[in-house]
Amino acid sequence: MGEINPDFIQPPEHRPKLSIIEAEDIPLIDLSAINSISNPEAIERIVREIGNACKQWGFFQVINHGVPVDKLQKIEAVTRKFFAQPLEEKRKTRRDETNVLGYYEKENTKNVRDWKEVFDLTVEEPTLVPASPDPEDKEETEWTNQWPKHPPEMREVCEEYVRQVEKLALKLMGLIALSLGLPENRFSSYFKDQTSSITLNYYLPCPSPQLALGVGHHKDGGALTVLAQDDVGGLEIKRKTDGEWIRVKPIPNAYVINLGDCLQVWSNEIYESSEHRAIVNSKKERFSIPYFLCPAHYTVVKPLEELTNEQNPPRYRPYSWGKFITHRKLSNFKKLNVETSKFTISGYPNKWGLEGIPSNNMLFQVPDV
Numbered sequence: 001m002g003e004i005n006p007d008f009i010q011p012p013e014h015r016p017k018l019s020i021i022e023a024e025d026i027p028l029i030d031l032s033a034i035n036s037i038s039n040p041e042a043i044e045r046i047v048r049e050i051g052n053a054c055k056q057w058g059f060f061q062v063i064n065h066g067v068p069v070d071k072l073q074k075i076e077a078v079t080r081k082f083f084a085q086p087l088e089e090k091r092k093t094r095r096d097e098t099n100v101l102g103y104y105e106k107e108n109t110k111n112v113r114d115w116k117e118v119f120d121l122t123v124e125e126p127t128l129v130p131a132s133p134d135p136e137d138k139e140e141t142e143w144t145n146q147w148p149k150h151p152p153e154m155r156e157v158c159e160e161y162v163r164q165v166e167k168l169a170l171k172l173m174g175l176i177a178l179s180l181g182l183p184e185n186r187f188s189s190y191f192k193d194q195t196s197s198i199t200l201n202y203y204l205p206c207p208s209p210q211l212a213l214g215v216g217h218h219k220d221g222g223a224l225t226v227l228a229q230d231d232v233g234g235l236e237i238k239r240k241t242d243g244e245w246i247r248v249k250p251i252p253n254a255y256v257i258n259l260g261d262c263l264q265v266w267s268n269e270i271y272e273s274s275e276h277r278a279i280v281n282s283k284k285e286r287f288s289i290p291y292f293l294c295p296a297h298y299t300v301v302k303p304l305e306e307l308t309n310e311q312n313p314p315r316y317r318p319y320s321w322g323k324f325i326t327h328r329k330l331s332n333f334k335k336l337n338v339e340t341s342k343f344t345i346s347g348y349p350n351k352w353g354l355e356g357i358p359s360n361n362m363l364f365q366v367p368d369v
Protein backbone atom coordinates (compact mmCIF):
# COMPACT_ATOMS: atom_id res chain seq x y z
CA MET A 1 0.00 0.00 0.00
CA GLY A 2 1.31 3.40 -0.95
CA GLU A 3 1.55 6.66 0.90
CA ILE A 4 -1.16 9.21 0.37
CA ASN A 5 -1.54 12.88 1.15
CA PRO A 6 -2.96 13.15 4.71
CA ASP A 7 -5.76 15.41 3.41
CA PHE A 8 -7.40 12.29 2.01
CA ILE A 9 -7.19 10.16 5.13
CA GLN A 10 -10.55 9.44 6.72
CA PRO A 11 -10.95 9.35 10.51
CA PRO A 12 -10.83 5.68 11.62
CA GLU A 13 -14.60 5.40 12.13
CA HIS A 14 -15.27 6.37 8.52
CA ARG A 15 -12.67 4.19 6.82
CA PRO A 16 -14.08 1.54 4.50
CA LYS A 17 -14.12 -2.06 5.63
CA LEU A 18 -12.16 -4.57 3.62
CA SER A 19 -15.01 -7.08 3.67
CA ILE A 20 -17.83 -6.21 1.32
CA ILE A 21 -21.48 -6.82 2.11
CA GLU A 22 -23.47 -6.98 -1.10
CA ALA A 23 -27.16 -7.03 -0.28
CA GLU A 24 -29.34 -9.00 -2.61
CA ASP A 25 -32.39 -7.24 -1.32
CA ILE A 26 -31.76 -3.66 -2.47
CA PRO A 27 -34.97 -3.20 -4.46
CA LEU A 28 -34.72 -3.50 -8.23
CA ILE A 29 -37.79 -2.05 -9.92
CA ASP A 30 -38.79 -2.72 -13.51
CA LEU A 31 -40.39 0.42 -14.91
CA SER A 32 -41.42 -1.04 -18.27
CA ALA A 33 -45.11 -0.66 -17.47
CA ILE A 34 -45.06 3.02 -16.50
CA ASN A 35 -46.40 4.22 -19.79
CA SER A 36 -49.06 1.55 -20.23
CA ILE A 37 -52.26 3.48 -19.55
CA SER A 38 -54.17 0.30 -20.30
CA ASN A 39 -52.62 -1.51 -17.36
CA PRO A 40 -53.41 0.39 -14.16
CA GLU A 41 -52.64 -2.66 -11.97
CA ALA A 42 -49.07 -2.73 -13.26
CA ILE A 43 -48.64 0.94 -12.40
CA GLU A 44 -50.15 0.38 -8.97
CA ARG A 45 -47.64 -2.41 -8.43
CA ILE A 46 -44.73 -0.15 -9.37
CA VAL A 47 -46.03 2.57 -7.05
CA ARG A 48 -46.25 0.04 -4.21
CA GLU A 49 -42.74 -1.22 -4.89
CA ILE A 50 -41.39 2.33 -4.96
CA GLY A 51 -43.20 3.19 -1.72
CA ASN A 52 -41.74 0.15 0.04
CA ALA A 53 -38.24 0.87 -1.29
CA CYS A 54 -38.44 4.51 -0.19
CA LYS A 55 -39.53 3.50 3.30
CA GLN A 56 -37.04 0.70 3.84
CA TRP A 57 -33.98 1.96 2.03
CA GLY A 58 -34.49 5.44 0.59
CA PHE A 59 -32.71 3.75 -2.29
CA PHE A 60 -33.57 1.51 -5.25
CA GLN A 61 -32.42 0.62 -8.73
CA VAL A 62 -34.56 0.87 -11.86
CA ILE A 63 -34.41 -0.97 -15.16
CA ASN A 64 -36.42 -0.40 -18.36
CA HIS A 65 -36.45 3.26 -17.38
CA GLY A 66 -36.75 4.75 -20.86
CA VAL A 67 -33.37 6.54 -21.02
CA PRO A 68 -31.90 5.48 -24.40
CA VAL A 69 -28.77 3.42 -23.84
CA ASP A 70 -26.83 5.21 -26.58
CA LYS A 71 -27.23 8.53 -24.73
CA LEU A 72 -25.70 6.99 -21.63
CA GLN A 73 -22.89 5.35 -23.61
CA LYS A 74 -22.08 8.66 -25.27
CA ILE A 75 -21.84 10.62 -22.04
CA GLU A 76 -19.73 7.86 -20.48
CA ALA A 77 -17.37 7.99 -23.45
CA VAL A 78 -17.08 11.78 -23.35
CA THR A 79 -16.48 11.67 -19.59
CA ARG A 80 -13.59 9.25 -20.08
CA LYS A 81 -12.15 11.44 -22.82
CA PHE A 82 -12.41 14.60 -20.74
CA PHE A 83 -10.69 13.19 -17.68
CA ALA A 84 -7.97 11.44 -19.72
CA GLN A 85 -6.66 14.87 -20.74
CA PRO A 86 -3.65 16.49 -19.04
CA LEU A 87 -4.38 18.44 -15.87
CA GLU A 88 -3.55 21.75 -17.53
CA GLU A 89 -6.22 21.15 -20.18
CA LYS A 90 -8.83 20.19 -17.59
CA ARG A 91 -7.95 23.19 -15.47
CA LYS A 92 -9.01 25.53 -18.26
CA THR A 93 -12.57 24.99 -17.05
CA ARG A 94 -11.69 24.90 -13.35
CA ARG A 95 -14.36 26.33 -11.14
CA ASP A 96 -13.76 29.22 -8.77
CA GLU A 97 -15.59 31.79 -6.71
CA THR A 98 -17.15 33.48 -9.72
CA ASN A 99 -17.96 30.38 -11.70
CA VAL A 100 -19.08 27.55 -9.48
CA LEU A 101 -19.42 25.06 -12.35
CA GLY A 102 -16.77 23.08 -14.20
CA TYR A 103 -13.75 20.96 -13.39
CA TYR A 104 -12.46 20.51 -9.86
CA GLU A 105 -9.98 18.13 -8.28
CA LYS A 106 -10.04 19.20 -4.64
CA GLU A 107 -13.52 18.41 -3.49
CA ASN A 108 -14.04 17.80 0.22
CA THR A 109 -16.86 15.97 1.93
CA LYS A 110 -17.15 16.56 5.68
CA ASN A 111 -13.76 18.28 5.67
CA VAL A 112 -11.86 15.31 4.25
CA ARG A 113 -10.65 15.40 0.67
CA ASP A 114 -12.40 13.06 -1.76
CA TRP A 115 -10.26 10.80 -3.95
CA LYS A 116 -11.75 12.02 -7.21
CA GLU A 117 -11.98 14.65 -9.90
CA VAL A 118 -15.31 16.10 -10.95
CA PHE A 119 -16.96 18.15 -13.63
CA ASP A 120 -20.16 19.93 -12.57
CA LEU A 121 -22.87 21.09 -14.94
CA THR A 122 -26.10 22.89 -14.35
CA VAL A 123 -29.14 21.52 -16.15
CA GLU A 124 -31.04 24.74 -16.92
CA GLU A 125 -28.86 27.26 -18.72
CA PRO A 126 -28.73 29.72 -17.13
CA THR A 127 -29.89 28.68 -13.67
CA LEU A 128 -31.41 31.45 -11.60
CA VAL A 129 -30.23 31.58 -8.00
CA PRO A 130 -30.19 34.22 -5.23
CA ALA A 131 -27.22 36.58 -5.39
CA SER A 132 -26.53 36.11 -1.67
CA PRO A 133 -27.68 34.00 1.27
CA ASP A 134 -29.00 37.11 3.05
CA PRO A 135 -32.77 36.50 3.51
CA GLU A 136 -33.44 40.24 2.93
CA ASP A 137 -31.52 40.38 -0.35
CA LYS A 138 -33.94 39.78 -3.24
CA GLU A 139 -31.31 40.09 -5.98
CA GLU A 140 -30.82 37.13 -8.33
CA THR A 141 -27.84 35.92 -10.29
CA GLU A 142 -27.21 33.23 -12.90
CA TRP A 143 -25.14 30.06 -13.02
CA THR A 144 -23.86 29.11 -16.46
CA ASN A 145 -21.82 26.14 -17.62
CA GLN A 146 -18.18 26.29 -18.64
CA TRP A 147 -17.88 24.07 -21.70
CA PRO A 148 -14.39 22.80 -22.51
CA LYS A 149 -12.97 23.00 -26.05
CA HIS A 150 -12.05 19.32 -25.76
CA PRO A 151 -13.66 16.94 -26.31
CA PRO A 152 -15.57 19.11 -28.82
CA GLU A 153 -18.75 17.03 -28.60
CA MET A 154 -19.00 17.35 -24.81
CA ARG A 155 -21.67 20.04 -24.74
CA GLU A 156 -24.04 18.34 -27.16
CA VAL A 157 -23.62 14.92 -25.58
CA CYS A 158 -24.23 16.23 -22.05
CA GLU A 159 -27.23 18.33 -23.07
CA GLU A 160 -28.88 15.41 -24.84
CA TYR A 161 -28.28 13.09 -21.92
CA VAL A 162 -29.62 15.56 -19.38
CA ARG A 163 -32.95 15.97 -21.19
CA GLN A 164 -33.51 12.21 -21.13
CA VAL A 165 -32.61 11.69 -17.48
CA GLU A 166 -34.71 14.67 -16.52
CA LYS A 167 -37.79 12.89 -17.91
CA LEU A 168 -37.01 9.86 -15.79
CA ALA A 169 -36.38 11.95 -12.66
CA LEU A 170 -39.69 13.81 -13.05
CA LYS A 171 -41.56 10.59 -13.77
CA LEU A 172 -40.12 9.12 -10.57
CA MET A 173 -41.27 12.17 -8.60
CA GLY A 174 -44.77 11.49 -9.94
CA LEU A 175 -44.62 7.85 -8.85
CA ILE A 176 -43.28 8.86 -5.45
CA ALA A 177 -46.14 11.38 -5.08
CA LEU A 178 -48.61 8.57 -5.85
CA SER A 179 -46.87 6.33 -3.32
CA LEU A 180 -47.50 9.01 -0.68
CA GLY A 181 -51.20 9.11 -1.61
CA LEU A 182 -50.79 12.46 -3.40
CA PRO A 183 -51.73 13.47 -6.96
CA GLU A 184 -49.06 12.49 -9.48
CA ASN A 185 -48.31 16.14 -10.28
CA ARG A 186 -48.03 17.24 -6.63
CA PHE A 187 -44.32 18.11 -6.90
CA SER A 188 -44.32 19.33 -10.51
CA SER A 189 -44.46 23.07 -9.86
CA TYR A 190 -41.27 22.94 -7.77
CA PHE A 191 -39.21 21.95 -10.80
CA LYS A 192 -40.37 24.58 -13.28
CA ASP A 193 -37.20 26.60 -12.80
CA GLN A 194 -35.18 23.76 -11.38
CA THR A 195 -31.64 24.15 -10.00
CA SER A 196 -30.77 20.56 -10.92
CA SER A 197 -27.21 19.61 -11.81
CA ILE A 198 -25.16 16.69 -12.99
CA THR A 199 -21.67 15.75 -11.94
CA LEU A 200 -19.22 13.70 -13.93
CA ASN A 201 -17.28 11.80 -11.25
CA TYR A 202 -13.86 10.33 -11.99
CA TYR A 203 -12.35 8.15 -9.25
CA LEU A 204 -8.70 7.43 -9.86
CA PRO A 205 -7.06 4.23 -8.62
CA CYS A 206 -5.92 4.85 -5.05
CA PRO A 207 -2.78 3.32 -3.48
CA SER A 208 -4.44 3.21 -0.03
CA PRO A 209 -8.13 2.48 -0.61
CA GLN A 210 -8.54 1.41 3.01
CA LEU A 211 -7.76 4.95 4.23
CA ALA A 212 -9.52 7.22 1.73
CA LEU A 213 -12.95 7.48 0.13
CA GLY A 214 -14.00 8.52 -3.36
CA VAL A 215 -16.84 10.44 -1.73
CA GLY A 216 -17.19 10.56 2.03
CA HIS A 217 -20.45 9.62 3.69
CA HIS A 218 -23.23 12.11 2.95
CA LYS A 219 -26.85 12.55 1.99
CA ASP A 220 -27.93 14.30 -1.18
CA GLY A 221 -29.70 17.56 -0.45
CA GLY A 222 -32.10 17.81 -3.39
CA ALA A 223 -35.29 15.93 -4.21
CA LEU A 224 -33.77 12.77 -5.65
CA THR A 225 -30.67 11.56 -7.47
CA VAL A 226 -30.55 9.42 -10.60
CA LEU A 227 -27.09 7.87 -10.69
CA ALA A 228 -25.39 5.98 -13.49
CA GLN A 229 -22.41 3.96 -12.30
CA ASP A 230 -20.04 1.88 -14.40
CA ASP A 231 -19.33 -1.81 -13.82
CA VAL A 232 -16.45 -1.31 -11.35
CA GLY A 233 -18.61 -0.76 -8.28
CA GLY A 234 -17.87 1.26 -5.17
CA LEU A 235 -21.14 2.89 -4.16
CA GLU A 236 -22.18 1.93 -0.64
CA ILE A 237 -25.36 2.75 1.23
CA LYS A 238 -25.97 2.68 4.93
CA ARG A 239 -28.62 0.11 5.73
CA LYS A 240 -31.25 1.69 7.95
CA THR A 241 -31.93 -1.45 9.97
CA ASP A 242 -28.39 -1.99 11.32
CA GLY A 243 -26.19 0.85 10.06
CA GLU A 244 -24.03 -1.52 7.98
CA TRP A 245 -22.47 -0.20 4.78
CA ILE A 246 -23.85 -2.21 1.87
CA ARG A 247 -22.31 -2.29 -1.59
CA VAL A 248 -24.69 -1.49 -4.45
CA LYS A 249 -23.95 -4.04 -7.13
CA PRO A 250 -23.68 -2.45 -10.57
CA ILE A 251 -26.40 -3.71 -12.90
CA PRO A 252 -25.92 -2.98 -16.61
CA ASN A 253 -28.21 -0.18 -17.84
CA ALA A 254 -29.80 0.29 -14.42
CA TYR A 255 -30.01 3.59 -12.58
CA VAL A 256 -29.55 3.93 -8.85
CA ILE A 257 -32.17 6.22 -7.35
CA ASN A 258 -31.72 7.76 -3.95
CA LEU A 259 -33.94 10.15 -2.06
CA GLY A 260 -32.59 13.53 -1.05
CA ASP A 261 -33.31 15.75 1.94
CA CYS A 262 -36.13 17.70 0.22
CA LEU A 263 -38.19 14.52 -0.01
CA GLN A 264 -37.49 13.77 3.62
CA VAL A 265 -38.86 17.20 4.53
CA TRP A 266 -41.79 17.21 2.07
CA SER A 267 -42.90 13.79 3.30
CA ASN A 268 -42.42 14.86 6.93
CA GLU A 269 -40.14 11.83 7.35
CA ILE A 270 -42.47 9.20 5.94
CA TYR A 271 -39.43 8.77 3.73
CA GLU A 272 -35.84 9.56 4.67
CA SER A 273 -32.91 10.56 2.52
CA SER A 274 -30.28 7.88 2.47
CA GLU A 275 -26.70 8.07 3.61
CA HIS A 276 -24.15 6.84 1.08
CA ARG A 277 -20.48 7.01 0.09
CA ALA A 278 -18.18 5.75 -2.65
CA ILE A 279 -15.11 3.66 -2.00
CA VAL A 280 -12.11 3.46 -4.31
CA ASN A 281 -9.76 0.66 -5.26
CA SER A 282 -6.08 0.33 -6.03
CA LYS A 283 -6.40 -1.04 -9.56
CA LYS A 284 -9.29 0.36 -11.49
CA GLU A 285 -10.54 3.81 -12.27
CA ARG A 286 -14.27 4.29 -11.85
CA PHE A 287 -16.81 6.71 -13.30
CA SER A 288 -20.25 7.69 -12.08
CA ILE A 289 -22.72 10.30 -13.28
CA PRO A 290 -25.33 11.50 -10.80
CA TYR A 291 -28.22 13.72 -11.86
CA PHE A 292 -29.38 15.75 -8.85
CA LEU A 293 -33.01 16.79 -9.26
CA CYS A 294 -33.39 20.03 -7.30
CA PRO A 295 -36.26 22.53 -7.01
CA ALA A 296 -36.41 26.13 -8.20
CA HIS A 297 -34.47 28.52 -6.00
CA TYR A 298 -37.65 30.29 -4.84
CA THR A 299 -39.10 27.04 -3.48
CA VAL A 300 -39.84 27.11 0.21
CA VAL A 301 -39.21 23.54 1.31
CA LYS A 302 -41.48 22.39 4.13
CA PRO A 303 -43.56 19.37 5.13
CA LEU A 304 -46.61 19.08 2.86
CA GLU A 305 -49.86 20.09 4.52
CA GLU A 306 -51.56 16.94 3.23
CA LEU A 307 -49.08 14.85 5.21
CA THR A 308 -49.25 16.70 8.51
CA ASN A 309 -51.96 17.23 11.11
CA GLU A 310 -52.30 17.78 14.84
CA GLN A 311 -51.21 14.25 15.68
CA ASN A 312 -48.41 14.41 13.17
CA PRO A 313 -47.11 17.99 13.26
CA PRO A 314 -44.43 19.27 10.85
CA ARG A 315 -40.99 18.08 11.90
CA TYR A 316 -39.18 20.81 9.98
CA ARG A 317 -39.45 24.53 9.71
CA PRO A 318 -39.72 25.95 6.18
CA TYR A 319 -36.49 26.90 4.47
CA SER A 320 -35.66 28.69 1.27
CA TRP A 321 -34.00 26.31 -1.16
CA GLY A 322 -32.20 29.13 -2.97
CA LYS A 323 -30.87 30.74 0.19
CA PHE A 324 -29.73 27.34 1.39
CA ILE A 325 -27.75 26.55 -1.75
CA THR A 326 -26.29 30.04 -1.95
CA HIS A 327 -25.16 29.80 1.63
CA ARG A 328 -23.48 26.51 0.90
CA LYS A 329 -21.79 27.84 -2.19
CA LEU A 330 -20.37 30.80 -0.36
CA SER A 331 -19.16 28.65 2.48
CA ASN A 332 -16.70 27.16 0.05
CA PHE A 333 -14.87 30.42 -0.22
CA LYS A 334 -15.58 32.31 2.95
CA LYS A 335 -15.37 30.83 6.39
CA LEU A 336 -19.02 30.85 7.39
CA ASN A 337 -20.50 29.16 10.38
CA VAL A 338 -20.67 25.71 8.86
CA GLU A 339 -18.67 22.58 9.36
CA THR A 340 -16.77 22.90 6.11
CA SER A 341 -14.80 25.39 4.14
CA LYS A 342 -15.54 23.79 0.81
CA PHE A 343 -18.53 23.96 -1.42
CA THR A 344 -19.43 22.54 -4.78
CA ILE A 345 -22.60 22.88 -6.67
CA SER A 346 -23.03 19.17 -6.60
CA GLY A 347 -21.42 18.77 -3.23
CA TYR A 348 -23.22 21.63 -1.74
CA PRO A 349 -26.79 20.65 -1.85
CA ASN A 350 -25.68 17.09 -2.01
CA LYS A 351 -23.04 16.50 0.53
CA TRP A 352 -24.37 18.49 3.38
CA GLY A 353 -27.82 17.28 3.86
CA LEU A 354 -29.58 18.67 6.85
CA GLU A 355 -26.42 19.30 8.80
CA GLY A 356 -24.43 22.40 9.46
CA ILE A 357 -27.27 24.77 8.69
CA PRO A 358 -27.06 28.20 10.35
CA SER A 359 -29.52 28.25 13.19
CA ASN A 360 -29.58 32.02 13.57
CA ASN A 361 -32.10 32.70 10.82
CA MET A 362 -35.07 31.20 9.07
CA LEU A 363 -33.18 29.48 6.30
CA PHE A 364 -33.24 26.05 7.66
CA GLN A 365 -34.03 24.14 10.76
CA VAL A 366 -32.81 20.74 11.77
CA PRO A 367 -35.31 18.08 12.80
CA ASP A 368 -36.72 18.34 16.29
CA VAL A 369 -36.50 14.58 16.73
Ligand SMILES: O=C(O)CCC(=O)C(=O)O
Pocket: 199, 201, 215, 220, 227, 229, 234, 235, 276, 277, 278, 287, 288, 290, 346, 350
Ligand atom coordinates in the same frame (compact mmCIF):
# COMPACT_ATOMS: atom_id res chain seq x y z
O1 LIG B 1 -20.09 7.69 -7.30
C1 LIG B 1 -21.03 7.28 -6.65
O2 LIG B 1 -21.40 6.11 -6.72
C2 LIG B 1 -21.77 8.19 -5.69
C3 LIG B 1 -21.57 9.65 -5.97
C4 LIG B 1 -22.36 10.51 -5.03
O3 LIG B 1 -22.95 10.06 -4.08
C5 LIG B 1 -22.44 11.96 -5.26
O4 LIG B 1 -21.73 12.47 -6.16
O5 LIG B 1 -23.24 12.62 -4.56
Ligand SMILES: [Fe+2]
Pocket: 218, 219, 220, 225, 276, 350
Ligand atom coordinates in the same frame (compact mmCIF):
# COMPACT_ATOMS: atom_id res chain seq x y z
FE1 LIG C 1 -24.45 11.44 -3.28
